[in-house]
Amino acid sequence: MFDELAAQARAIPRLRINHNFHSSMEDNPHRFLNVMLRGTYLRPHRHLSPPKTESFVCLEGHLAFFIYDGSGNIEAMHELNAKGPVIGIDIAPGIWHTILVLSERAVFFEVKPGPYQVSTDKEFVSWAPEEGAPEVPAFLQKLLQEYETRRSVS
Secondary structure: OHHHHHHHHHOOOOOEEEEEOOOOOOOOOEEEEEEEEOOOOOOOEEOEOOEOOEEEEEEEOEEEEEEEOOOOOEEEEEEEEOOOOOOEEEEOOOOEEEEEEOOOEEEEEEEEOOOOOOOOOOEEOOOOOOOOOOOHHHHHHHHHHHHHHHHHHO
């Protein structure tokens, strides 16, 4: 299944795809696989209104999970790796966050409350480029440099 989903993700510009285990957008909670390829961009966001927690468990690959304050300063970086030592994270409602895929692909199981409403699911930051913007590669490079700096310090 991971290989099939990765092939589908490779065929779309976003370089990521979900596989839902819940049967409808109205279900609660939502449970899904998220398959992301290196180079995908998730604009930093939060789930505040309605408030939603998120749980992530890395099943394959390696990623960096960044948490920001409201001004765009990185408050924390968590390295998740399917081989450990840290494979998962829980995020409280209202926490600004994004993910940087470090391996060729990362597959993680995600759980968050439903229902899903596209207009209210995410609140995006104003200080990061929109998905598809020409500034995205530079933003991803900056995240990679931040990851490397924080990793070398710890």
